[in-house]
Amino acid sequence: MHALPDNKYQIASHLNAFATVLEQSSLLVDVSGIYTVANRLFEEPEDSAWQYSCDKLKFPVNGTMSGCIPQNVNFYEVILSITVGGFYVVENDYKNPLEQLQIDIEIAALTESGELYSTWHFDKHKGETEEASYYCHPEYHWTFGGNLMEGANRGYGDCIILPTPRIAYPPMDLILSVDFVIQNYISLENRRKLMQAPEYRAAVENSQLRLWRPYFASLASRWHAVPDVSFGSERSYHEYSPLIPFEAAYR
Amino acid sequence: MKYLYIDDNSVEIGKGIVAGLNKANELTIDFDNPKGSWEAERVRFSSRSFADYDGLILDLNLEETPNKEHVISRYKGSSLAQEIRNLSKANEIQELPIILLSATVNLTKFFDKTNEDLFDLIIERDSIGKHYAKTTAQLIALGHGYKRIRAWQKDEISLEDLLGVIIKPLDSRFVAEILALKESPTHTLANFLLKHFITRGGILIKEKVLASRLGVDIKSDGWRLVVKQLEPYKYSGTFSEGWNRWWMHGIEDWWRNVLKVEGALRNLPAEARVDAMSKILQVDSLSAATKSDKARSSSFWTVCIGSKVPIDTIDGLLVAGQDNAYPWQDKSYISVDEGLKPTNRVKWNQVASIESQKLEQLKKLYPNARPAR
Helix, strand or coil: CCCCCCCHHHHHHHHHHHHHHHHHHCCCCCCHHHHHHHHHHHCCCCCCEEEEEEEEEEEEEECCCCCCCCCCEEEEEEEEEEEEEEECCECCECCCCEEEEEEEEEEEEEECCCEEEEEEEEEECCCCCCHHHCCCCCCEEEEECCHHHHHCCCCCCCCCCCCCCCEECCCCCHHHHHHHHHHHHCCHHHHHHHHHCHHHHHHHHHHHHHHHHHHHHHHHCCCCCCCCCECCCCCHHHHHCCCCHHHHHHC | CEEEEECCCCHHHHHHHHHHHCECCCEEEEEECCCCCHHHHHHHHHCHHHHCCCEEEECCECCCCCCCCCCCCCCEHHHHHHHHHHHHHCCCCCCCCEEEEECHHHHHHHCCHHHHHHCCEEEEHHHHHHCHHHHHHHHHHHHHHHHHHHHHHCCCCCHHHHHCCCCCCCCHHHHHHHHHCCCCCHHHHHHHHHHHHHCCCCCEECHHHHHHHCCECCCCCCHHHHHHHCHHHECCCCCCCCCCCEEHHHHHHHHHHHCCCCCCHHHCCHHHHHHHHHHHHCCCCCCECCCCCCCCCCCCCEECCCCCCEECHHHCEEECCCCCCCCCCCCCEECHHHHHCCCCCCCCCCECHHHHHHHHHHHHHCHHHCCCC
């Protein structure tokens, strides 16, 4: 696959096409937040970095899925919020694509006896912290729970929720995080048509190229040389560590 | 400003409304019956004296009562409005704002919705008594606004002057739309500005939404002081004399660069927003807006269009009929309480189909919060 020229117009135009095809799919209550992000990107100054925020995109889901606990959920909403900022891709020069990333997925459910709530939080590791030196903190990771759930002051039944494990996962932007929600929370029959749309696939592929290629190439370089590519730092796979368990000496 | 008001009712009946709307030195309304014949109306519109009017108010049903000459006018106010728009497109007469003023029952029964674009404003006569001052301000604003738009179309003033703002930070889709309409008839541009820019929030917001976004209980004493601080962001462009609005991008700029508060306005709960403003602006009688017990978030962003309480969009139910919105327009929501127990069916009819399941589930969850049978 060829590296595509990357600039704010690329990003904005994919976001716009993505928003259009999402709007037609009726999977979101209101898509205008995505259009606004795309539009504002056009107005960003020419620079080497980009950033945006998109809050509270609502995906309503009727019914439930097998394996849901408790079972009597009739309806839930998945609410996605993201703040992300990163660099433009330069061909054959792979580096950590993002400067900041925070994603919140809130799940708000309605049952006959009340409202239920849980959240997933996705983070980019922000450097050394007291805690980091004790528990594994991959560069990009999911946590179940997090500040939103703590702050909601609800009962969580007999569950215990720890901020660990922090599960490593490649970085995502708005397109990839919407794709994540759609693939994980929307049933196949409801999302099939959307995922076949060429605009959708092109947008996801472009984002995966920008964000996932450096991530996976960097990890792969641990065991395989990746020719014609520079990683910006000698032991680049460590950007995404500590994933590799026997490198404990690194930290 | 001078307006002409054409209604088939007698002068005695029309006098009440004229007196209510007139404002010394600012607005005078002349009352007249329809002429009884289409040809006579055309003559009237093409006359020198009609050209002196800054605006026109029309009743919808003109055939209920005969005029002073005992002739019944067998045409509707909307037909006259269409003819005026045709005449002005052909440059035979000058464009002017046209207002429809009619009894609610007539509007419901006889007014064809496809004619809405002919009118700058539609007023229900039954409730005008409660809104005289506001309506007068709007009529004056419409009169001035048409002149301003015409001046821009003739390149006598700039786009900055038309909107009263620096253009660069504005939503580029909105600017593109205005520029595309520059060569259109004045009333088309006026319609666009009034109906898709001023009265549909997004780029401009109204006071209740402003209070919601700043997290403030609009009834608190300190609110007036905050509004005063926001003078630089108040809309002063075309039609601003009749509609109080604020530039949303200006408010965001104020929050980030003038108050310099940590954290995006959108995600802060109301208490945190009010805390920050109280400290930085040194205002102490400011209270935070509170959320309903059925709402999850106090990061208010809009108001329920039914009950006007502040809500976060995640706690709102999207109202139906907004699929044709321009991308810069805010969507309208109702609160959960309003969905369960509607208080204002005039403002909203149904929730969007994508939200109907959620409403059904909420009704099951809160069976006691339903309207009494």
